[in-house]
Amino acid sequence: MPDQWMIKSQTFGNCNCAANCGCQFNLPSTHGYCQFVEAGHLEEGYFNDVSLAGLNWAFMIIWPGEIAEGGGRELIIIDERANDVQREALRKIILGETGEPGSNHFSVFNSLCSKVLEPVYASINYEINIENRTASLEVPGMIKATGAPIINEFDGQPFSIALSRPTGSFEFTYAEIGTGTASVTGPVAMELDDSYAQFCIHHYNQDGLVDAA
Numbered sequence: 001m002p003d004q005w006m007i008k009s010q011t012f013g014n015c016n017c018a019a020n021c022g023c024q025f026n027l028p029s030t031h032g033y034c035q036f037v038e039a040g041h042l043e044e045g046y047f048n049d050v051s052l053a054g055l056n057w058a059f060m061i062i063w064p065g066e067i068a069e070g071g072g073r074e075l076i077i078i079d080e081r082a083n084d085v086q087r088e089a090l091r092k093i094i095l096g097e098t099g100e101p102g103s104n105h106f107s108v109f110n111s112l113c114s115k116v117l118e119p120v121y122a123s124i125n126y127e128i129n130i131e132n133r134t135a136s137l138e139v140p141g142m143i144k145a146t147g148a149p150i151i152n153e154f155d156g157q158p159f160s161i162a163l164s165r166p167t168g169s170f171e172f173t174y175a176e177i178g179t180g181t182a183s184v185t186g187p188v189a190m191e192l193d194d195s196y197a198q199f200c201i202h203h204y205n206q207d208g209l210v211d212a213a
Contacts, residue, residue, distance in 0.1 A: 003098045005047040006205040009040035010128050012135035012147050014180030017196040024163055034063040035190040037145055037182050039126050039137045047089030055079040056124035057090055058139060060188040061109055072113035075188045077120045077139055091119050103208030105171040117187055130199040133178035145182035147197045175200035
């Protein structure tokens with residue numbers, strides 16, 4: 001019987017694009033290549049009869065050109081608090097090895113990677129407030145990232161902007177947009193400075209997006 005699973009993740013993602021990220025606006029990437037880091041906290045989740053609730057995850061990918069051209073290099077990080085069964089469940093979900101192919105961004109992105117590194121199991125210190133467009137992420141020795149609102153140049157106040165994608169998305173139907181800064185070391189190293197960030201709920205099961213999130 002195919003795996004039955006569901007995750008509902010509060011997710012922060014930061015890439016090297018400007019505020020009009022090509023992935024969300026059907027445009028070429030800002031710089032002709034993509035680098036991104038993303039993390040989430042599972043407020044709900046299960047894999048068959050195993051609970052995944054309360055665990056954190058992260059992953060990074062670098063593509064040398066446009067994402068659709070492939071050739072990406074991917075590394076996933078799984079919460080060290082997970083037991084062996086939970087680790088394998090999260091590994092399969094994040095690498096797109098379970099569920100309908102192409103039905104979520106994990107599956108799509110992994111299919112466009114030519115190099116997938118061995119998973120890392122580590123402490124993932126993570127906080128997010130989607131409504132306020134703030135986040136902090138630290139994996140000691142590997143990742144330090146923050147998310148914040150875009151600031152309105154006219155009055156110095158947080159600038160509220162969001163994406164609504166009621167149809168056609170394999171990732172979310174609603175996301176708050178802000179700015180992110182990240183420093184990633186190791187085999188998928190990158191430096192992101194005041195670039196595109198999104199704050200959203202990823203609500204998936206084995207068939208794809210569960211509902212409006």
